[in-house]
Amino acid sequence: MQISKREFLKQLGLLGAAGATGAAFGDEYVPDKSKLPPGSCGDPKNVWFGRHIFPLEHTQTDGPSCYLKDGKVLEPAKEIPIFHQTDVVVVGGGAAGFSAALGAARAGAKVALIERYGSLGGLFTNGMVLIMLATSRREESGKWTLVTRGVCGEFMERVGKFGKDFSSQPTNTTPAKHWLPTVDPEAAKYLMDEMIVENKNIEIFYHAWGVDVIQDGNKVLGVVFESKEGRQAILAKQVVDCSGDADMLFKAGGDYKQITSSITTVFRWANMDTINPPPGSKAKFWTHGNEGNPDANWGGASMNTGNPISIRDLTKVEISQRKLNWERVMKMRATPGWEKVYTSNSASQIGIRGSRLIDAEFIMGRKEIYEGYDKSDTVGWCGHDGAHTAFPFVYRQLLPKKIDNLLCAGRCLGKGDTIDTFRLICPCFATGHAAGVAAGLAALKGVTPRTLAYSDLKSELLKQNVFI
Ligand SMILES: Cc1cc2nc3c(=O)[nH]c(=O)nc-3n(C[C@H](O)[C@H](O)[C@H](O)COP(=O)(O)OP(=O)(O)OC[C@H]3O[C@@H](n4cnc5c(N)ncnc54)[C@H](O)[C@@H]3O)c2cc1C
Numbered sequence: 001m002q003i004s005k006r007e008f009l010k011q012l013g014l015l016g017a018a019g020a021t022g023a024a025f026g027d028e029y030v031p032d033k034s035k036l037p038p039g040s041c042g043d044p045k046n047v048w049f050g051r052h053i054f055p056l057e058h059t060q061t062d063g064p065s066c067y068l069k070d071g072k073v074l075e076p077a078k079e080i081p082i083f084h085q086t087d088v089v090v091v092g093g094g095a096a097g098f099s100a101a102l103g104a105a106r107a108g109a110k111v112a113l114i115e116r117y118g119s120l121g122g123l124f125t126n127g128m129v130l131i132m133l134a135t136s137r138r139e140e141s142g143k144w145t146l147v148t149r150g151v152c153g154e155f156m157e158r159v160g161k162f163g164k165d166f167s168s169q170p171t172n173t174t175p176a177k178h179w180l181p182t183v184d185p186e187a188a189k190y191l192m193d194e195m196i197v198e199n200k201n202i203e204i205f206y207h208a209w210g211v212d213v214i215q216d217g218n219k220v221l222g223v224v225f226e227s228k229e230g231r232q233a234i235l236a237k238q239v240v241d242c243s244g245d246a247d248m249l250f251k252a253g254g255d256y257k258q259i260t261s262s263i264t265t266v267f268r269w270a271n272m273d274t275i276n277p278p279p280g281s282k283a284k285f286w287t288h289g290n291e292g293n294p295d296a297n298w299g300g301a302s303m304n305t306g307n308p309i310s311i312r313d314l315t316k317v318e319i320s321q322r323k324l325n326w327e328r329v330m331k332m333r334a335t336p337g338w339e340k341v342y343t344s345n346s347a348s349q350i351g352i353r354g355s356r357l358i359d360a361e362f363i364m365g366r367k368e369i370y371e372g373y374d375k376s377d378t379v380g381w382c383g384h385d386g387a388h389t390a391f392p393f394v395y396r397q398l399l400p401k402k403i404d405n406l407l408c409a410g411r412c413l414g415k416g417d418t419i420d421t422f423r424l425i426c427p428c429f430a431t432g433h434a435a436g437v438a439a440g441l442a443a444l445k446g447v448t449p450r451t452l453a454y455s456d457l458k459s460e461l462l463k464q465n466v467f468i
Helices: 005-013 018-026 095-106 150-160 185-197 247-251 311-333 366-371 416-422 425-445 454-463
Strands: 067-069 072-074 082-091 111-114 136-138 144-146 202-205 209-216 219-227 230-241 256-258 266-270 297-300 342-346 356-358 378-382 391-394 406-408
Touching: 082 095, 082 202, 082 219, 082 425, 095 111, 095 150, 095 185, 095 202, 095 230, 095 425, 111 230, 150 185, 150 425, 185 202, 209 230, 209 247, 230 247, 230 425, 247 356, 247 406, 311 342, 366 416, 378 425, 378 454, 391 425, 406 425, 416 425, 425 454
Parallel strands: 082 111, 082 230, 111 202, 230 406
Antiparallel strands: 067 072, 136 144, 209 219, 219 230, 256 356, 266 297, 266 342, 378 391
16 A cells, blocks of 8 residues: 555554444344244354454554556655564574574573464474484494484473374484484474473564564664564564574675575375285385374475575475375375375475575585584584584584674575585574574673674583583
């Protein structure tokens, strides 16, 4: 809506007029009950939804909209309401953002966590990528030591207590084995909510999409998010970008490398425990996988490439992979012994393996891992991932060049040849935890993350049970 300033102010003056809307509700037509046929739902008292409609005050008014001038769409300058003020704001609630919020809050900072969807976990839960990889280091004795401790270790312990149906390796009682549980996504979402609400330093806001930063030169002062209420601002001393795609770094004008990688939508199939092919059947489909729940199997339809931040490409992948999955399941259902298999759900977050990789103070590639690097600012470990043995990661990897008061964590770290390590779930938990603790301390001490003393950071990380 394009309106004049005068009209806009006039509308602001109407803010308190929600009562008028209420009057409209009060005026609703009520039929004469004596004339209604028996059992009729025309009586408002019998209508469940109807009895729960109440007028609400408008919480926001719309400002002047964009307009077309000389063939260009222009956005007028307007004031953005300040929704909240805090020490640290974390954007994105995946494995990295969840841990960052807890890390900062446990260091004593007030935290706001904003997430565009309605649950935590990101690709781990909403992307239905369920195996927690790269958790441990193999010692010379052949035993495994859990290295992704802190928030990640606590989460694994607690989800393990839900039992085998929810975590395929419920406990790590034997270090003879690499602990790599496949976790039920709903159990993970529930536990993540619990762990966040247990901490009174954190306020979480779902359905809030981070769309911009508030900046003074290269210094970030908070974020702007978009929701059904429009654009609102959160002022914060420190920002942690855990959006996976480095959205906040991009908005702050930070440098990054953009990559494409295989894109996969994950589907989950049910009734896998009913599969019963007749003797001699040659049919070959997936059966039950590694989930604790014997009824389910999860897997990607296929791998497509495309630009992971182009909505045209993402749309094509969603449609083609849904079609492929549908056809595959229909073929299964037409095969004797597989008739009851069906798709129970599809991932609500598309599976992006890599998009923007940040230009940080230090970028770790395979060369650095094999030829050595300065480990004096180690802030956590990535476990053995098949390609590499376990190795420590350093604080400089989380610090973007040029931009102050912004830390980045999760799958936006690393070089092309190491994204397959840094993007794994447990390393994302670990880099997020370190970034959150650093942001919390920087906020409380009134310093920038770049000038934060490593000795302070290390001692808080050790206090929070991080393996260094
Ligand atoms: C198909 C596939 C299979 C994989 N298999 C495995 C596996 O078996 N094991 C393993 O360990 N790893 C696996 N991975 C990798 C791993 O799952 C992810 O890389 C990891 O979970 C990423 O965590 P993250 O927190 O960095 O990002 P994400 O999980 O992407 O989290 C980002 C969060 O931020 C939110 N967000 C994004 N932008 C905004 C914004 N602007 N404002 C607000 N919120 C925002 C998102 O909704 C999301 O919740 C796989 C990945 C894919 C795609």
